[in-house]
Amino acid sequence: MTENVCVDIVEKLPVPFGLVRYGVAPDHPEVKNVINSFTHVARDKRCRYFGNLDVGNDVKIVDLLRSYHAVVLAYGAQANRKLNVSGETCDGVISASDFVGWYNGFPQNANLHLNLNCNTAVVLGHGNVALDVARMLLTPAQLLEKTDVAAHALDALKQSSIKRIIIAGRRGPLQVAFTIKELREMVRLPGSRPDLDTNDFIGVPEKISELPRQRKRLIELLCKTALEDPGNNETARRQAAQREWNLKFLHSPVEFESKIIEGVNSLVAVKFEQNRLDGNKAIRTGHTMSIPCGLAIKSVGYQSVSIDPDIPFDVHKGIIPNLCGRVVTPKDSATGLTSGIANTSHVVSKHYRVIPGLYCSGWIKTGPVGVILTTVNDALETAKSIYDDISGNVLQWDSRSRNGDVMDQFQKKLVTFSDWMRIDNYEILNGKVSGKPREKIVNVEKMLDVAFGDNKASK
Ligand SMILES: Cc1cc2nc3c(=O)[nH]c(=O)nc-3n(C[C@H](O)[C@H](O)[C@H](O)COP(=O)(O)OP(=O)(O)OC[C@H]3O[C@@H](n4cnc5c(N)ncnc54)[C@H](O)[C@@H]3O)c2cc1C
Ligand SMILES: NC(=O)c1ccc[n+]([C@@H]2O[C@H](COP(=O)([O-])OP(=O)(O)OC[C@H]3O[C@@H](n4cnc5c(N)ncnc54)[C@H](OP(=O)(O)O)[C@@H]3O)[C@@H](O)[C@H]2O)c1
Structure with missing residues (x-):
């Protein structure tokens, strides 16, 4: 059933891997091997990576919800x-x-x-x-x-x-x-x-x-x-x-x-x-x-923060409220989710209703505790919820197909996985000079220059 599912991964920075790249200590290189598994997934022909897109600022979540059957928020705790x-x-x-x-x-x-x-x-x-x-x-x-x-x-x-x-x-x-x-x-x-x-x-x-x-x-x-x-x-x-x-x-x-x-x-x-x-x-x-x-x-x-006022956020717990990764909102609250998306939400208890198509995973779902393995296991729970919602027709699989290609519609140029590979190669080569596994580029402009092979970071 899921063999036709396609996944787009969106990242604020040009470069992927979040805290695996920017949190895990440099003297723990073995931990970073998980990047190989992530890369394997990203190379699947049904998966696309778009770096340099700040969700909440460059694109509203409600617009993503209009263009995808399911949106998973996994932006961590920064x-x-x-x-x-x-x-x-x-x-x-x-x-x-x-x-x-x-x-x-x-x-x-x-x-x-x-x-x-x-x-x-x-x-x-x-x-x-x-x-x-x-x-x-x-x-x-x-x-x-x-x-x-x-x-x-x-x-x-x-x-x-x-x-x-x-x-x-x-x-x-x-x-x-x-x-x-x-x-x-x-x-x-x-x-x-x-x-x-x-x-x-x-x-x-x-x-x-x-x-x-x-x-x-x-x-x-x-x-x-x-x-x-x-x-x-x-x-x-x-x-x-x-x-x-x-x-x-x-x-x-x-x-x-x-x-x-x-x-x-x-x-x-x-x-x-x-x-x-x-x-x-x-x-x-x-x-x-x-x-x-x-x-x-x-x-x-x-601590996690809210990146889009349209999306429910529990300020006390510092998480997006959810049930097994399905984003929920208090029954009586008015969310900014318009366009009929909130209207189709269904009530799951006296207090909450689920926003169909909106999920969360990782530290934004659980709070900022747990190692990579915990986070991966937690992602499996969210994936299962999505799978169940596809099977149960909650996602209205046929009614909202990809709306053109939303990723073509931004003013700024987005970083694809091949662009990232250029950054990756550049960093590895630069590291070799001093016997390091890589010398990271520490400036976003420079990352974009290397990614696009020129200076044209905007379209
Ligand atoms: C300092 C530190 C060291 C750690 N060391 C280890 C370790 O050695 N071993 C271990 O197993 N675990 C370690 N962990 C835990 C591990 O890093 C976490 O379990 C895991 O990274 C959490 O994954 P996540 O996807 O929820 O968040 P993250 O890894 O933070 O990924 C979130 C991603 O979302 C992106 N993002 C944020 N906002 C937006 C936005 N608005 N639009 C688009 N993208 C956005 C971020 O740039 C980031 O790439 C460490 C954690 C920290 C803080
Ligand atoms: N090598 C690894 O595997 C690795 C490396 C880094 C991070 N991680 C994981 O990443 C997660 C986050 O790690 P973390 O160290 O940021 O968080 P953490 O494990 O939650 O530890 C936070 C520490 O801060 C203390 N604290 C909180 N509020 C405080 C306050 N107001 N005053 C004084 N102390 C306060 C806590 O004390 P109390 O207990 O009293 O609240 C606790 O000792 C953890 O799950 C961790 O295991 C793993």
Whole structure:
């Protein structure tokens, strides 16, 4: 039944692959192999790729709905969760997403200003992104030379003076959000030593037996790192290390302290309020303390945003409301979906109706949690909903065929998959010069020049 289905993939940037290209750390090249599977799909003759098209701005979703039987929103979570702490705008405070974008060559972050000319950096948050960020700051720059880290980042990291990273979380060791592979990498990181406070682990080993298997192994490694003698060789390695990292627990940031240095309002410390735990919940104690530092990186999670006011968006959960990937809207709400599309929607409960033909997948559907495999599995659920709707004639398969070719109707030139392959080849060739898998182009104009083989980025 689905052998005649054709899929167009639309992307804001000229280049595909989202966070696999711009999130996954350069020293995790094996994770990026999933690009081969994506490429295989994109090369199917029933699939077309259109980069350089900003949905919401260049084209409204309602117009896509008029032209396709089904539209799947899968635009991820590109904003940062807010901390709402005073002093957040001073020089020296940045978000993890900006820092990650900077070392991964994300065009918007290529010129990020950050202070690596300091002894101590504080990373806020205990998730995998926090560990990625800390690892990238601690890894000896020569070990990054053969990765696809952006050239500007590699140059800056080579000059970095940072010797100590404090990774601060608001809850305890049992509540960390990172996973064992990433922790193990930190413990073994060349040139760095862990510096954990044994007092933070009082009572923790006793809880290990109650944990599910994955968590058990993670907390065992944490306890082992904090509490056990690592043996002579590892002790010698740690003593010789030039850099160190520390996990601080039960600390919530309450202020970024700054002062004017050479005319610039610069970060000098992060002030924390200490917490205690009530079950799994962090409760403020009123005790505060400050950690002097020149750089603070907020890594407290990503956030999705609405890209088109016509489309329902749950601002509290930061997702598009959906049932198994089918976009739903509160029954009584007026969406901007006009042209009869909303009129054909059907009621699925007392509170919601489904907007036929509109689906979502990935972080915009679930919130910004989960690895690539989780996201792929989640996509299968949405695909199944579409399949079921085709089988159940919900999609009115025959009544709305492709409306001419909507992709021919834009003023700007769109990047096809063959155009992307030109960018890909260019980056790989440029990387070869310095022994890297690729040297990413970090400027959208330049991407378009290479994609089209000339300077004519507009029609
Ligand atoms: C820093 C970081 C590191 C990670 N590292 C790993 C890892 O090592 N291993 C792992 O398994 N998982 C990792 N993950 C998780 C993984 O990246 C996510 O699970 C996955 O990328 C989410 O996929 P997605 O399609 O929902 O979003 P994304 O990958 O963000 O893709 C969304 C795409 O939509 C595009 N887009 C946005 N707005 C528009 C618009 N208006 N119009 C058109 N296109 C638009 C974006 O440009 C992007 O290409 C990491 C996540 C982060 C944040
Ligand atoms: N190598 C990998 O596989 C890899 C790499 C990177 C990312 N990822 C995945 O990508 C997803 C996103 O990762 P992430 O690290 O951005 O998010 P995350 O896993 O949700 O971690 C966010 C961290 O920020 C903390 N936090 C949130 N709000 C806070 C606040 N107001 N004050 C203080 N701390 C706050 C959280 O603490 P609480 O727990 O107390 O809320 C948590 O420690 C995760 O699923 C992650 O596993 C995977």
